[in-house]
Amino acid sequence: MSPELLSALTIFLLAVLVGFEVISKVPATLHTPLMSGANSIHGIVLVGSMLIAATASEPVSQVLALVAVTFAAMNVVGGYVVTDRMLQMFKRRQPPASPGAGDQG
């Protein structure tokens, strides 16, 4: 095992532990947005897709890279946009007219 591989595996393991801890007490209200948010984060495969596109010299590889980039970009952009759409709905109600400014009938 090379030193790089060892440190990569260490990073992996620590990140798994962080992942276990980072979402402990989530209200059920947020399960769906959270799943969607986590879904957007694995759109990070876009970075990997760009890296394989950079080395793709054969037509087969280029096609694989093109599909990978397209898929990953869809995951990233769509994931963040739809999560934001869900979350922007969790607004507090505007306080219904502060005392003294009663304008409702």
Added chain:
Amino acid sequence: MDPSTLGTLIHFAYVLAAALFVVGLHQMNSVLTARRGNLISALGMAIAVAVTAVQLIFLGSPATGQTEGLAWPIIVAGTLVGGGLGWYSARQVRMTAMPQLVSIFNAVGGGAAGLIATEDYITAVGRGEADVWLSIFVVLGVVLGSIAFSGSVIATGKLQGLISGQPIIFPGSRLVTIALAVIALGGTAALVLGGYGAVDLGGLEIPILGVIILAALAFGITMVLPIGGADMPVVISLLNSGTGLAAAMAGLVLNNPVLIIAGALVGASGAILTKLMASAMNRSVINVMVGGFGGGEAAVGAAAGEGGHVREVGVDDVAIQLAYAQKVIIVPGYGLAVAQAQHAVRELAELLEARGVDVDYAIHPVAGRMPGHMNVLLAEANVPYQQLKEMDEINPEFPRTDVALVIGANDVTNPAARSNPQSPIYGMPILDVDHAKSIVVIKRSMRPGYAGIDNELYLQPRTGMLFADAREGLSQLVAAVKVL
């Protein structure tokens, strides 16, 4: 700037992006900070992608030190097409269809992770560099990515109604699933041993990987088909976690820190989330994956035959009951969302509040098609989230409630979950609607709910059935309350 300094900066930027993912995900734990959390995570993503572009422009691929001629056309075209599709579908989707869309995004993410691992393996085999560790990471990435891809596509089909939501079990389907797993494991063993140098694969590495991919794709299909539609959220969450791990494997293959961290983060947090969702339904993940829930099991239909009596009520009666109640709890279900009746229900609630009625919404953790889905749908209709009460908070209030208004919710109100050990949903925590002083159910017909089980709540003497489409029924109620 000399290349090694730039390389260091790029590495730090990747670590910063990974840290932003952690912070963003953590802030999504709470309603108040959730939106900001998502934006922080998006910022991390933007940094990671921008830094990768800088890497390719100034330093070339970390593996080869250069960038092939077609790289930029591929990256730009793919990003524009994929990003455009993602943006358009995310803006256009109706909130009721959102679980399907999340599943589609998960499918393409898994597909991309699998393709990265495949492509890297092809390159490595060509150079004779496919050692044992690379083979392990590649195979794991390919298998998890392929299962996430095909499984998510099937889950989408089920949620969208393109494939029956009922569990689909064909003769010998379990054997086929096991056979596929054996094929994939056999292929994996061959590639890993080949990478170790223990066996000579004689140039067959790529075809073997192809067989593994096909087996994994088919496995994803046979894994999800036997699972009922009501359990799809758990399945999607599990596949989401799988895609995260596939991304981490792709990161180990490419030796890229941000891929490793982000992938592992999603893999682990997705696993926790899956467990939370399953326990909200009082089911274990294993139990869900074994499948068959919601099918034509023995207890289905037991309640209907017991001579219960259905009491039908009219709009005006219900309007009077609601208007002169002290406390009303609205129990919304997926039927409400399908009928697009969120706005009508808010209008009714505001009208009742103006008359001094105390109105709350009781949200079952799995109301809708996903945990939390109903909150999103109601929030879209400007229902203040402080009025949305979770199950544990609202259940003790039902005995003090004059009217429980159940709109398009079914299985989550079924008392059989408490009382009938024969019922497939026995043990699932439910909303104790039947403890209210009176119950009104707005429903189009007596048709059973998503899990395919009859609801004995409808046969109780205190329950009145208002047979109507949710939106129509609510509009009529609004009109009737207005003239009181």
